Amino acid sequence: MARQWFDSAYSCLIENGLSHWLESLPAQLQQWDQHGQHGEFNKWCRLIDKLPALPGADIDLATQVKVGNANDLTDYQSKQIAGLLRQFMPWRKGPFNLYGIDVDTEWRSDWKWDRVAKHLSPLANRKVLDVGCGSGYHLWRMYGEQAKCVFGIDPTNLFLIQFQAIKHFIGPAPVHYLPLGIEQMQPVQAFDTVFSMGVLYHRKDPLQFLEQLKAQLRSGGELVLETLIVEGDEHTVFMPGERYAQMRNVWFLPSLAALSTWLERLGFKDITVVDVNTTSLDEQRATDWMPNQSLKDFLDPHDLTKTIEGYPAPKRAVLIATRK
Numbered sequence: 520m521a522r523q524w525f526d527s528a529y530s531c532l533i534e535n536g537l538s539h540w541l542e543s544l545p546a547q548l549q550q551w552d553q554h555g556q557h558g559e560f561n562k563w564c565r566l567i568d569k570l571p572a573l574p575g576a577d578i579d580l581a582t583q584v585k586v587g588n589a590n591d592l593t594d595y596q597s598k599q600i601a602g603l604l605r606q607f608m609p610w611r612k613g614p615f616n617l618y619g620i621d622v623d624t625e626w627r628s629d630w631k632w633d634r635v636a637k638h639l640s641p642l643a644n645r646k647v648l649d650v651g652c653g654s655g656y657h658l659w660r661m662y663g664e665q666a667k668c669v670f671g672i673d674p675t676n677l678f679l680i681q682f683q684a685i686k687h688f689i690g691p692a693p694v695h696y697l698p699l700g701i702e703q704m705q706p707v708q709a710f711d712t713v714f715s716m717g718v719l720y721h722r723k724d725p726l727q728f729l730e731q732l733k734a735q736l737r738s739g740g741e742l743v744l745e746t747l748i749v750e751g752d753e754h755t756v757f758m759p760g761e762r763y764a765q766m767r768n769v770w771f772l773p774s775l776a777a778l779s780t781w782l783e784r785l786g787f788k789d790i791t792v793v794d795v796n797t798t799s800l801d802e803q804r805a806t807d808w809m810p811n812q813s814l815k816d817f818l819d820p821h822d823l824t825k826t827i828e829g830y831p832a833p834k835r836a837v838l839i840a841t842r843k
Contacts, residue, residue, distance in 0.1 A: 521552065521564065524683060528670070528695035535646055535668045535693070536709065543705045544697070551698050557676035566606050567680065570687050571596055576618070578689060580663030583629060584656060586688045589619025607681050609809040612653035617688055625809035627802045628656045631716065631745070635837050638793035640741050642666040645711035648735050650701050651718035655682035658694050661714075668693040674700045706734035716745035717835075721768050729785050736842040742787065745837045747772045748795070753780050757830075764817040764826040764833055775836055787840035794837040 525548050532540055557563075573596075576587030589597070601620050604610075613624030643665035652658055652671030655678070661669045671682070673696070682696040713735050715728075722728040732742055749757045751774035763769035773781065779790050800823075803814040814833075819825040824832050 521679075524695075525697070527691075528697060531668055531670075531693050531695055537646065537668075537707065539709075540705065540707050547699060547703050548697070555674070555676075555698065560676050560680070563607065563677070563680040566603050567683055567687065569599075570603055570684065571599065573618075573688065575690075576688075580659050580689075582663075583616065584613070584659045584663075584685070585616040587618040592618045604684060605808070607677065607684060609811055610654065610681065610806075611809055612656045612678075613808075615656070615685055617685075623806040623808050624654075624656075625803060625806060625813055628653075629660075630802055632657060632660050634794045634796060635716075635743065635745070636660070636664065638791075638837070638839060639664075639743065640712070642712060646709065647712045647714070648672070648707075648710040649714040649716075650732060650735075651715060652678070652682075652696065653717075654678045655685065655694075655696055657714065657716065658682070658696070659685070659689070662692060662694045666712075669695070671696045672699045672701065672704065674698055701728065701731045704731070704735065708734060709737055710735050710740055711737065712741045712743065714743045716743070716837075719744065719746035720770060720772055723770050725771050725773075726781060726785065729781060733785060733787070733842055738842055740842050742782075742840045742842065743837065744778075744782075744840070745835055746778070748775055748778065748834055748836045749831055750774060751777070753777050759830055760828065762828055763830055764814070764828070765812070766817075775838075778836075778838065782838065782840050786843050788843050790838060790840040792836055792838050794835075796835050798833045798835060 532538055576591055579585040610622055610624045612626050612628045613622055615622040642661055644667045647661050647666045647669045649658055649671040652673045655671050658669045658671045679696055679698050713732050715732055719725050749772045753776035755774040756777050757772040759769055775792055782790050800815050805813040817827055819827055
């Protein structure tokens, strides 16, 4: 089944002037097909096959990710779909509303999108890449802004399955998910807009990661970068101990000034900070669709301005920059 998903992505690349990516992509996806799949992946694919085919429905991607209404389904169909979608828990990025079924995800990714979208160059008719796209929530919102084509990359198999479950109901669209990391991508140098939201601090070499993002943009293309930050001047870069907010894979948290300096040194211009936001317990929390520990479990219960390890609580910034 996954090969069929990628076939449609290949066609989209050819149709949108991105065919040079095919120099490396098919071999990488064949390698993933042979060695990169989660042990549950085939079972998840079989569950995707059980999702019912439904007639066309009203779709809203401009203000949310919503397909159809509750009265479009029988009670049996609604219970069947909800039961299948629950097999793909935990759902972390969303929310999604499918025929009245509210997939209430850990993150209110719609809040982040609302903070970011008003600052973007219009996405209409642009070729867009989202690096570390998670379940693909933002891919659909980008398409809802009339992007010409949208590609998301993320190596997490469960996120791929969640994306395909949503796409099953939305139907054919030039929106594609590829199970790759940025380190596997050739320098495409053709995207009009590249997003990276919530990835930089997971990279051991943040400057190399920023170079890899730059290599996907055309000259004059726009980078939208969201990451954890700390207070400080252009020399301030914080490296936590073994864990930060219980996450093991957090490496470098720069100040806004330091991050802006990195981007300038690497060949970006027009660097603008468009949003700074301290993550709230309403924006990231456990839900019925993600019942595991969440942000409140990672903060000091006596001082919510600190993580459980005693570090500053998560503060996120969004910067927009242009490739020279």
